[in-house]
Every structure is written in structure tokens, then in C-alpha cells.
Amino acid sequence: xxxxxxxxxxxxxxxxxxxxxxxxxxxxxxxxxxxxxxxxxxxxxxxxxxxxxxxxxxxxxxxxxxxxxxxxxxxxxxxxxxxxxxxxxxxxxxxxxxxxxxxxxxxxxxxxxxxxxxxxxxxxxxxxxxxxxxxxxxxxxxxxxxxxxxxxxxxxxxxxxxxxxxxxxxxxxxxxxxxxxxxxxxxxxxxxxxxxxxxxxxxxxxxxxxxxxxxxxxxxxxxxxxxxxxxxxxxxxxxxxxxxxxxxxxxxxxxxxxxxxxxxxxxxxxxxxxxxxxxxxxxxxxxxxxxxxxxxxxxxxxxxxxxxxxxxxxxxxxxxxxxxxxxxxxxxxxxxxxxxxxxxxxxx
Amino acid sequence: xxxxxxxxxxxxxxxxxxxxxxxxxxxxxxxxxxxxxxxxxxxxxxxxxxxxxxxxxxxxxxxxxxxxxxxxxxxxxxxxxxxxxxxxxxxxxxxxxxxxxxxxxxxxxxxxxxxxxxxxxxxxxxxxxxxxxxxxxxxxxxxxxxxxxxxxxxxxxxxxxxxxxxxxxxxxxxxxxxxxxxxxxxxxxxxxxxxxxxxxxxxxxxxxxxxxxxxxxxxxxxxxxxxxxxxxxxxxxxxxxxxxxxxxxxxxxxxxxxxxxxxxxxxxxxxxxxxxxxxxxxxxxxxxxxxxxxxxxxxxxxxxxxxxxxxxxxxxxxxxxxxxxxxxxxxxxxxxxxxxxxxxxxxx
DNA sequence: CTGTTAGCGCTTTCAC
DNA sequence: GTGAAAGCGCTAACAG
Numbered sequence: 001x002x003x004x005x006x007x008x009x010x011x012x013x014x015x016x017x018x019x020x021x022x023x024x025x026x027x028x029x030x031x032x033x034x035x036x037x038x039x040x041x042x043x044x045x046x047x048x049x050x051x052x053x054x055x056x057x058x059x060x061x062x063x064x065x066x067x068x069x070x071x072x073x074x075x076x077x078x079x080x081x082x083x084x085x086x087x088x089x090x091x092x093x094x095x096x097x098x099x100x101x102x103x104x105x106x107x108x109x110x111x112x113x114x115x116x117x118x119x120x121x122x123x124x125x126x127x128x129x130x131x132x133x134x135x136x137x138x139x140x141x142x143x144x145x146x147x148x149x150x151x152x153x154x155x156x157x158x159x160x161x162x163x164x165x166x167x168x169x170x171x172x173x174x175x176x177x178x179x180x181x182x183x184x185x186x187x188x189x190x191x192x193x194x195x196x197x198x199x200x201x202x203x204x205x206x207x208x209x210x211x212x213x214x215x216x217x218x219x220x221x222x223x224x225x226x227x228x229x230x231x232x233x234x235x236x237x238x239x240x241x242x243x244x245x246x247x248x249x250x251x252x253x254x255x256x257x258x259x260x261x262x263x264x265x266x267x268x269x270x271x272x273x274x275x276x277x278x279x280x281x282x283x284x285x286x287x288x289x290x291x292x293x294x295x296x297x298x299x300x301x302x303x304x305x306x307x308x309x310x311x312x313x314x315x316x317x318x319x320x321x322x323x324x325x326x327x328x329x330x331x332x333x334x335x336x337x338x339x340x341x342x343x344x345x346x347x348x
Numbered sequence: 349x350x351x352x353x354x355x356x357x358x359x360x361x362x363x364x365x366x367x368x369x370x371x372x373x374x375x376x377x378x379x380x381x382x383x384x385x386x387x388x389x390x391x392x393x394x395x396x397x398x399x400x401x402x403x404x405x406x407x408x409x410x411x412x413x414x415x416x417x418x419x420x421x422x423x424x425x426x427x428x429x430x431x432x433x434x435x436x437x438x439x440x441x442x443x444x445x446x447x448x449x450x451x452x453x454x455x456x457x458x459x460x461x462x463x464x465x466x467x468x469x470x471x472x473x474x475x476x477x478x479x480x481x482x483x484x485x486x487x488x489x490x491x492x493x494x495x496x497x498x499x500x501x502x503x504x505x506x507x508x509x510x511x512x513x514x515x516x517x518x519x520x521x522x523x524x525x526x527x528x529x530x531x532x533x534x535x536x537x538x539x540x541x542x543x544x545x546x547x548x549x550x551x552x553x554x555x556x557x558x559x560x561x562x563x564x565x566x567x568x569x570x571x572x573x574x575x576x577x578x579x580x581x582x583x584x585x586x587x588x589x590x591x592x593x594x595x596x597x598x599x600x601x602x603x604x605x606x607x608x609x610x611x612x613x614x615x616x617x618x619x620x621x622x623x624x625x626x627x628x629x630x631x632x633x634x635x636x637x638x639x640x641x642x643x644x645x646x647x648x649x650x651x652x653x654x655x656x657x658x659x660x661x662x663x664x665x666x667x668x669x670x671x672x673x674x675x676x677x678x679x680x681x682x683x684x685x686x687x688x689x690x691x692x693x694x695x696x
Numbered sequence: 697c698t699g700t701t702a703g704c705g706c707t708t709t710c711a712c
Numbered sequence: 713g714t715g716a717a718a719g720c721g722c723t724a725a726c727a728g
Contacts, residue, residue, distance in 0.1 A: 052467050056404040056408045057404075057408055075423065085423050118355075120403045121404060284606055
């Protein structure tokens with residue numbers, strides 16, 4: 001019922017409690033060096049006034065803002081939202097607030113987001129660079145006076161630490177698995193492949209195919225259902241139709257599945273299907289889809305942990321002057337064998 | 349190349365540019381009442397120093413923080429992440445930052461999140477209350493000196509505005525659709541139904557069934573695949589097996605589908621299936637799943653718009669003193685007819 | 697144990 | 713057009 005159109009301040013609390021501001025400050029910061037009675041009394045006043053410290057004022061005093069930023073392409077993408085969820089948990093453990101911002105993979109939006117976050121003086125930053133090569137981004141990042149960790153994609157020519165997935169090895173595993181099944185003509189469906197991760201996956205596919213002396217069949221034309229239909233049907237109607245498809249990204253895998261399903265092309269008998277990146281109903285579809293699973297949750301968790309390590313160690317030296325070389329943490333993927341590649345169907 | 353272990357300040361810019369702080373302030377706020385030359389010069393200095401205004405200092409001067417908070421159960425849930433994405437777009441249009449926090453539907457976490465957000469003095473708040481009845485939450489919310497809008501679930505006994513989906517009507521539509529198909533024994537599978545939304549959906553189901561003089565068959569036991577299997581098999585083995593299932597939530601719909609698929613129970617021939625809430629591969633599954641679609645994106649957008657309306661109108665009167673009655677914006681759902689209810693399969 | 701005081705970086709009168 | 717100066721709410725010496 002206290003009518004506060006404005007938040008009560010620390011000095012109001014002090015006045016009300018009949019003590020100095022320092023004492024109140026001590027109380028809200030743990031209550032060290034304050035007598036039990038005073039402590040209790042001040043706490044009561046704080047409670048009754050509904051006082052909550054103003055973070056802006058604290059920040060201004062040079063303290064940490066207790067916030068870290070996370071810049072991702074999209075919050076609606078399960079992979080990134082898992083990262084975000086995990087990172088938030090870590091932030092919370094470290095008594096910090098995670099501020100998530102999205103870029104839609106657009107460099108301009110990315111730069112804007114970054115500036116906003118810097119204005120808010122986040123203590124550190126986790127970022128999935130829209131463009132691994134962008135000099136503009138690199139510039140701002142390198143000059144930002146805070147620890148930064150790159151996620152999912154490294155940033156070229158910097159000493160910025162990064163936590164990524166071993167896309168290359170994952171793709172090799174996928175391709176080899178298909179090869180081990182006996183498939184000879186394995187097509188690789190990649191969406192627009194400008195992204196670092198896609199590049200790596202394609203590289204892995206190539207490597208595995210070459211090692212097995214098999215011909216690479218690459219198609220980068222899939223962007224939606226329609227293009228997938230055209231691509232796959234063309235491939236299948238061609239002289240040497242593929243007997244397996246390795247899809248390098250989630251959406252492509254789904255489009256491919258839909259095409260195959262629509263035209264009653266038997267999977268895996270006529271063509272096998274294996275996708276990079278797991279998705280929610282992959283095991284519910286029939287046939288269930290085999291995939292290379294990425295440790296999304298772990299990537300978010302590990303990167304956030306790493307960031308707080310840097311934060312606790314030495315904010316100054318951690319970045320910018322970049323004395324130490326880029327640390328890169330590479331996480332392993334996992335092959336999930338389901339039916340679409342020719343493996344046994346799962347229990348359910 | 350500038351070695352800044354600390355951010356440059358406005359007065360550093362002023363000194364460097366040989367002008368007063370006022371002038372610099374004017375420049376970074378649009379450049380009104382500053383001569384063109386000075387403006388250009390100061391801008392150049394700002395650029396070269398990589399200066400970025402400290403939001404904390406601005407906030408302290410009584411300005412808006414240019415941030416709004418969004419408290420949701422989970423960021424990994426597609427429904428809420430869609431809301432978040434939409435809300436973020438609106439925030440961005442209003443030159444603000446959206447800070448998302450999750451509760452896992454836990455009241456304690458919710459209260460903590462709320463406090464953090466208040467400490468950061470967000471200008472306004474969007475919240476999906478973990479518990480529609482919580483007095484503790486109501487208290488903090490009512491006393492918070494900021495505009496607040498409740499999302500997806502209203503908060504009882506308050507004048508807090510809310511943007512919700514018409515769950516009741518949606519459920520009626522769903523149930524009636526099943527009835528129109530000729531099904532007589534329609535079972536309603538609801539997960540744990542403490543949530544407001546689930547309540548409303550069940551209420552809608554009841555209403556529709558009673559209106560048609562059909563018996564209600566409710567089952568609240570489904571929490572995972574196993575329980576779904578038990579529940580559905582029991583129902584089907586019973587004396588009067590249902591000929592249709594209305595599932596009130598996403599996860600339940602999927603579990604039901606998996607059970608039906610696993611036991612080769614023909615859908616919709618043996619039992620039809622209709623779920624509340626759409627999900628990504630609903631149209632890819634076979635049969636494709638008919639659902640009641642919620643306007644997730646719209647709910648996020650509209651609520652954020654409403655919040656900024658309040659913000660621009662009158663922060664003081666908008667909330668707390670609660671002179672005006674609760675505005676409630678109720679959004680309509682949409683029936684998406686796919687195959688599982690007995691309708692014709694979609695084109696693809 | 698407790699209070700006084702000086703700013704943190706910025707906006708904003710109010711003069712010039 | 714421009715600048716000097718007074719704080720915003722808080723913390724951190726530095727006294728007592």
C-alpha cells in the first residue's frame with residue numbers, strides 16, 4: 001500500500017532507520033561489520049519500504065554490472081535457445097543476469113546489438129559471430145574492454161577464445177557411417193554454405209569421401225521445400241542416382257525427409273538419410289532420422305563457465321591486449337543411430 | 349590500437365575535443381543546438397576514441413533504462429521463444445533492450461528474476477506468471493513502480509493488464525470439430541492441469557461435450573511417454589473405448605501420437621487425434637496432426653506494443669494505483685485441419 | 697561498529 | 713551556441 005511512484009533510495013532507508021548510508025550499504029551487501037541489532041533494524045526498514053538497490057548507481061561506482069551478454073542468430077532456433085538456457089543457468093549461479101540479443105545473422109543488426117550491450121556495460125560477452133571474417137566486428141570486439149568468447153563459430157585472426165563443435169570430425173563420422181553401411185554414392189545436401197560450421201561439415205564430408213575413393217556429390221541449392229524437391233528429384237532421376245544423402249543442416253534434413261516421404265521414396269532402402277544436428281521429433285518420424293548430435297546445452301554451459309573464469313581471473317589482461325593465444329575449446333559430436341541410415345529402429 | 353582497459357568517458361571526449369561536457373552530451377543526443385563544425389569535430393573525436401555512453405550514468409540521471417523485462421517459464425519452449433523473439437523486435441523498434449529471464453514455472457525463481465529485473469530498473473515488464481494466484485507475486489508486482497503486462501496467463505485479483513489466448517473458445521472449437529466429425533467418445537488428455545491455460549482448455553472441452561450431451565472422459569495422468577502409453581492403452585482396452593482424443597498440450601499430443609504409432613493404432617480411423625498448440629513437424633508426421641494453433645508471435649508482439657503504449661502514456665498512473673480496470677486483450681486461436689482428426693491430408 | 701564525504705559518468709538548468 | 717556546476721543513488725576511503 002506504500003504508494004511509490006518512484007523507488008525508495010538508500011539514503012531514504014538510512015534516514016528512516018536513523019543510521020548512516022554506509023551502514024545501510026553494508027547491510028545490503030551482506031551485513032559485515034554491523035551490529036546484530038542495527039542489522040535487524042535496517043533490514044526491517046528495507047523490507048517495509050520495499051527498497052531494492054539501484055543497479056545503475058552501483059555500476060556507476062565502478063562495480064560490475066552483474067550482467068553478461070549473449071548474441072545469437074535467433075532465439076527461436078532450438079540449438080541456440082538451448083545454448084541460451086544453459087548459459088543463463090551458469091549466469092545465475094554466478095549471480096549475474098544474461099542478456100540475450102539476436103542478429104538473424106545480419107552483420108548490421110549484430111553490430112547494433114553489440115553496441116547496445118557495450119553501452120549497458122555487460123561484464124563479458126558470448127557471441128555467435130554472424131560472419132567469421134568481418135573486420136568491423138573484429139575491430140569492435142578487440143577494442144571492447146571486456147572478456148569475450150566466441151560460440152559455435154570462431155572469429156578469424158583474433159586472440160578471442162572460442163567454444164565450438166567439431167563439425168569437421170562430426171561430418172567425417174557421419175559420412176564414414178554411411179560408407180560403412182555400404183553406400184557408394186552419397187550426396188551431400190548443404191544449404192547456403194557461407195557459414196563456418198557448414199564449411200567445416202562439407203570439408204569433413206569431402207575428406208571422408210576422398211579417403212574412401214568415392215565421388216563427392218555436392219548440392220548447395222536447397223533453401224526451402226521446393227528447392228529440395230527439385231534437387232532431390234533431379235539427383236534421383238540422374239544417370240547415377242545417389243543411394244544416400246548426408247544433409248549438413250537441420251532444415252535441409254527436414255525438407256529432404258518431406259520430399260522423400262511425399263514421393264514415397266523408401267528410406268533407407270532406396271536412399272538413406274543422415275543429418276547433421278538433432279531435432280525434436282527426429283526419433284518420432286518414420287523412419288526415424290539418424291543424426292549427428294551437437295552438444296548444444298554443453299556449448300552454452302562451457303562457454304559461460306569459461307567467461308566467468310576470465311571474469312574472475314583478470315578482466316584487464318583477459319582480452320584486448322591479447323597477450324595469450326586464442327584458446328579454443330572443441331566439443332565432440334555424437335552419432336545417433338536411428339533408422340534412416342539403415343541401422344535398426346530404436347526401441348520406440 | 350587505442351589501449352583501453354577502461355571505457356572512455358564523456359568528459360574525456362570533451363577534453364580531447366576542447367569543448368564542454370554539455371556540448372558532447374548534446375552531440376550524442378542528436379546534436380541539437382550545436383554548430384555544424386563543433387558537431388562534426390566532436391563526432392570525430394568520439395569515433396576515434398571509440399566512445400560509447402555509459403547507460404548506467406544515464407539511468408542514474410533519472411532517465412529510462414531503455415530496457416524491458418520478459419519473464420517466461422522457459423526459453424527452450426517454442427511457444428515462449430516465439431513470444432520472446434516477437435517482443436524483442438518491438439523492443440528494438442522502441443530503441444530498447446529486452447531482457448529475458450526464465451522461471452521453469454517455479455515461483456521462487458520467478459520472484460528472484462523479478463527482483464533482479466527491478467534492481468536493473470527495467471522500464472516495464474512482461475511476465476508469464478508461474479502461478480496465477482500467487483499473493484507474493486501479486487504483491488511485488490503491484491508495488492513495482494512500473495508498467496506491467498501479464499502474458500498468456502492473467503493474474504487474479506489485480507488491475508494488471510494482460511494479453512492472453514482464448515483457450516476456452518479454442519478448446520470448444522477443437523472439441524466441436526471432433527464432434528462434427530461424428531466422434532461420440534472423445535477423451536481429453538490433459539497433463540498436470542494446475543496451469544490457468546490448461547484449466548481453460550479443459551473447461552472448453554467440458555462445455556462443448558455437455559452442449560452435445562456427450563460424456564466427458566478426462567485423464568490427467570500423462571506426464572511422459574510411459575504414462576501416456578498406460579493411459580491410452582487403458583482407455584482403449586476399456587469397456588467404452590474413445591474414438592477420438594483431444595490433447596490439451598503439446599507434449600501430451602506428441603506422447604499420444606507416439607503411443608498410437610507404436611501400437612499401430614490407426615489414426616484417425618480407430619482414434620482421431622487433435623491437439624492444442626501447434627508444433628514444428630505436426631504437418632510432417634503421418635498422419636499429420638490437426639491442432640489448435642496459438643498466435644505465439646502475436647502474443648509477444650501485442651503485449652510488447654501495449655507495454656510501450658503504457659510507457660509512452662504515463663508511467664506513473666499506468667500501474668500500481670490501479671485506478672483503471674484491468675485491460676485484457678484476448679487473442680483468437682485457429683483450427684489447423686490436417687489428417688489426424690479425419691480431415692483431408694494437406695497438399696504436402 | 698558507525699558516520700562523513702567524495703566522486704562514478706551523465707544530463708540539465710541556468711548563465712554567458 | 714556553449715559551458716559551469718549540481719546532483720542522480722551508491723560505495724569506499726577515512727575518520728571517529
